[in-house]
Amino acid sequence: MPQTDFLNFDSLLSPEELQIRDVAQQFVRERVLPVIEDCYERGVYPTEIIKPMGELGFYGCTLPEEYGCAGLNNIAYGLITQELERGDSGVRSFASVQSSLVMYPIFTFGTEEQKRKWLPALAKGEKIGCFGLTEPDYGSNPSDMATRAERTKYGWKLNGAKMWITNGSIADVAVVWAKTGADARSIRGFLVEKGTPGFSAPEIKKKHSLRASITSELIFQDCEIPEENILPNVEGLRGPLSCLNQARYGIAWGAVGSALATYATALAYSLSRIQFGKPIASFQLTQRKLAEMITEISKAQLLAYHVGKLKDAGKVTPAQISMAKRNNVAMALEVAREARTILGANGISAEYPVMRHMNNLESVLTYEGTHDIHTLIIGAEVTGIQAFK
Numbered sequence: 001m002p003q004t005d006f007l008n009f010d011s012l013l014s015p016e017e018l019q020i021r022d023v024a025q026q027f028v029r030e031r032v033l034p035v036i037e038d039c040y041e042r043g044v045y046p047t048e049i050i051k052p053m054g055e056l057g058f059y060g061c062t063l064p065e066e067y068g069c070a071g072l073n074n075i076a077y078g079l080i081t082q083e084l085e086r087g088d089s090g091v092r093s094f095a096s097v098q099s100s101l102v103m104y105p106i107f108t109f110g111t112e113e114q115k116r117k118w119l120p121a122l123a124k125g126e127k128i129g130c131f132g133l134t135e136p137d138y139g140s141n142p143s144d145m146a147t148r149a150e151r152t153k154y155g156w157k158l159n160g161a162k163m164w165i166t167n168g169s170i171a172d173v174a175v176v177w178a179k180t181g182a183d184a185r186s187i188r189g190f191l192v193e194k195g196t197p198g199f200s201a202p203e204i205k206k207k208h209s210l211r212a213s214i215t216s217e218l219i220f221q222d223c224e225i226p227e228e229n230i231l232p233n234v235e236g237l238r239g240p241l242s243c244l245n246q247a248r249y250g251i252a253w254g255a256v257g258s259a260l261a262t263y264a265t266a267l268a269y270s271l272s273r274i275q276f277g278k279p280i281a282s283f284q285l286t287q288r289k290l291a292e293m294i295t296e297i298s299k300a301q302l303l304a305y306h307v308g309k310l311k312d313a314g315k316v317t318p319a320q321i322s323m324a325k326r327n328n329v330a331m332a333l334e335v336a337r338e339a340r341t342i343l344g345a346n347g348i349s350a351e352y353p354v355m356r357h358m359n360n361l362e363s364v365l366t367y368e369g370t371h372d373i374h375t376l377i378i379g380a381e382v383t384g385i386q387a388f389k
Ligand SMILES: Cc1cc2nc3c(=O)[nH]c(=O)nc-3n(C[C@H](O)[C@H](O)[C@H](O)COP(=O)(O)OP(=O)(O)OC[C@H]3O[C@@H](n4cnc5c(N)ncnc54)[C@H](O)[C@@H]3O)c2cc1C
Pocket: 097, 131, 132, 133, 134, 137, 138, 139, 140, 141, 163, 164, 165, 166, 167, 209, 210, 215, 363, 366, 367, 368, 369, 370, 371, 372, 373, 376, 387, 388, 389
C-alpha cells in the first residue's frame, strides 16, 4: 500500500472528521474517477454528480442546519475539498463556487428572504450558482471594474461584462459585483437570476485547463434587477474579498488532494516500472523526488489544518489564508510536474491522472488571487508596505 499519510495526519482528526473525509473519498472513487477523464477530454462537467453531492451535504457545509446545510467545522470543510480535488480540480471548483462564492455571500450579506429562497435549494444542488467579479479588462484589480448598476424606479439596471466565470452558463443565480457610483466603495452585490432579460452567459471553449468545468462570460445589457435582489448588508470591495477568503481557504486543502493523487500515482508507478532490471523506485534520484514530494505534501496539509483551526477559532487573517493558498497550490503544481517525470512517457497519457491535475493547477495558480498577488499580500503583511501599485 503506497505511503501517503507520512506524519500520521489522521491522528489529528476527530472520528466525525475522519468519517466525513471517508464519505467524500468514497464518493470521488465511485462517482468521479470513473467518468472524469472522459469529461475532461470532451470538455464537459459531469452534471449527474451535482445533486448527489448536495445530498451528501458537500455544499455550504459550514453554514447552519436551519438553511438546509450541514453545520460542519472548517476542518471537515477542508477535508471535503481535499477529497473532491483528489478527483479533479473542476469538481472542487464547482463546490467552492457554490459554497464559498454563492451561498456564503447570500448567508452573510443577504436578507432573510434571500436566504430562505436560495440556501436550501443551493445546498441540495437543486439550484446552481456562480460568482461574477473578474472582467475582461480587470482581474487582479477588481476595484477598477467597469460593470455598473444604475438606480431605476423599480430597482437597478446592470450594464457590463464578467469573464472567466465558473458555472456561469448553467447557473440559476449569479452573484454579480458592480459599481453603483464612481469608486470601489460603491461596489454592491446583486443576485441576477437566470432568464432575466438582458442577461446572457455564453460558455468559454478551447481551454487547456479545467476542462471538466464550465467557464463562461456573463453579459449584462440594460438588465433590470428588482430591488429585492441586491445584497443589502455589504458595500465596497470587502464583499467580494470576504467571499474569496472563504474559497481560498478551501483551495489550500484542495491542492493537497490534487498532490496526493499525483504523488500516489507516481509512487505506485515507480514500484512497478522496471528499468535496468529493477523498479525505478530503487534508484536514488527517484527516491529523492518521492521524498521531496511527500515532505512538501505533509507540510502543506499541516499548514491547511492549522489555518483551519485558526478559522474555527475566529482568529484567521486574510494574509494567513493567502499563505496557505499560495504555498499549497505551488506545491501541488510542483508535485504534479515531478510525478509527470517519474511516469516518463506515460506521464502525458490520459491513462493516468497526472497531466490532467497538472493542467488544472495552472488555473488554480491564477484564480482566487494569482500566486504573485498572494506574494504581495504576504509582503504587505510582513513589511507594512503595499507593493500592488
Ligand atoms: C478556469 C478559471 C475559472 C475562473 N473562475 C472565476 C469565477 O468563477 N469568478 C471570477 O470572478 N473569476 C474567475 N476567474 C478569474 C480569475 O480570478 C482571474 O483570472 C485572476 O484574478 C487573475 O486575473 P487576470 O486573469 O485578469 O490576470 P491579470 O490580473 O491581468 O494578471 C496577469 C499577470 O500579471 C500579474 N500581476 C497583476 N497585477 C500585478 C501586480 N500589482 N504586481 C505584480 N504582478 C501583477 C498577475 O500575477 C499575473 O501573473 C477564473 C479564472 C480561470 C482561469
